[in-house]
Amino acid sequence: PLHSLRSAEKALLPGYHCFEWKPPLKNVSTNTDVGIIDGLSGLNSSVDDYPVDVISKRFRYDAALVSTLKDMEENILEGLKSQDLDDYLTGPFTIVIKESCDGMGDVSEKHGSGPPVPEKAVRFSFTIMTISVPGSNGPVRIFEEAKPNSELCCKPLCLMLADESDHETLTAILGPIVAEREAMKTSDLLLEIGGILRNFKFVFRGTGYDEKLVREVEGLEASGSQYICTLCDSTRLEASQNLVFHSITRSHGENLQRYETWRANPYHESVEELRDRVKGVSAKPFIETLPSIDALHCDIGNAAEFYRIFQLEIGEVYKNPIANKEEKKRWAVT
Known part of the structure; x- marks a missing residue:
């Protein structure tokens, strides 16, 4: 044996x-x-x-x-x-x-x-x-x-x-x-x-x-949530107005703290106020995922990059490579 x-x-x-x-x-x-x-x-x-x-x-x-x-x-x-x-x-x-x-x-x-x-x-x-x-x-x-x-x-x-x-x-x-x-x-x-x-x-x-499972295991609301991002606290409205600057701010530890706040409601707030405080964390996170750039932010990054290229095209920068700041600003608003 x-x-x-x-x-x-x-x-x-x-x-x-x-x-x-x-x-x-x-x-x-x-x-x-x-x-x-x-x-x-x-x-x-x-x-x-x-x-x-x-x-x-x-x-x-x-x-x-x-x-x-x-x-x-x-x-x-x-x-x-x-x-x-x-x-x-x-x-x-x-x-x-x-x-x-x-x-x-x-x-x-x-x-x-x-x-x-x-x-x-x-x-x-x-x-x-x-x-x-x-x-x-x-x-x-x-x-x-x-x-x-x-x-x-x-x-x-x-x-x-x-x-x-x-x-x-x-x-x-x-x-x-x-x-x-x-x-x-x-x-x-x-x-x-x-x-x-x-x-x-x-x-x-x-x-x-993928995004669906990150939301599931990190305790976030499902993908229809107004908190559109699994990497930061941005809402749909904020995201639509800011296509350039983002940083990864969410973390597993913070999600756990926010869940405790959601569960205990220490400040005796209404559901809407509480939801805003915890930024869409409503279940206990149970797996630590490593936030990495997702498809949404790749798209935003690409859009910003193409936007810049189009601006330079509008300004015909290939004809005038040493344009000053004022001129570049003018192309941006054209």
Whole structure:
């Protein structure tokens, strides 16, 4: 039986990787022999009349990361060699993880048998973007994902039969994943790569979310909201009057504070006043996403850039490249 095998023998089993966390992960089992687990284990026997054990399947986050690193063993050793670094380097290796989550649309089977389940699916996945080690002149990158948006390097962590708009099911399933991720932020992984025990630290970046899911997991109102932006507090009216200047001001921490304000209403304000104070945060944010420029702001940036080009065209700047400020202003209002 597996439990009586020695560590050396276990290491020879396909798909089995022995690893350890220092300090041990909070609220996560130290058992390393874990495969696919039930995404809703520990919850009641059914959710909205769906049998709970078929709603979601997932890997434990740390076990999935270890499995991916073992698959990349050759890349890591080649990276060390290509940077003229010692093969026996124990680390710490810093790994940047891109997290992604998106709805997969309608997955219904018209004539399939089996338990009745929601006909939409959501997938949470991760990609190892870079691996670096400390060098004498700062970090040295030994691996960088050449095609970060390819499905080949995007590792599925959790599949759930749920609608991405279903806040309750999403939080119930993704909650434990977020807890595991938070625990890994402050712990070091000890894993054998190339026959040597090495030390790994993880940095998580939640950039693979579309606007709909950012709003969902960061507690913002849905996309029809007057608070048009997931990056700043701008309203539709303000945004329509300002096509040039924007900065990223929203953050996960601020969203959490605003949710507490929304929940407690400490200043005893009316709903409208309170909504204005919290700028559209009305649910508890439960996943930290990394705000990155979205399609709306790319469009605005492009519009501003083209606007400038048109102004220069109007002024026929190619005929007079040394025009003064007054002249340029005149073109702008033409």
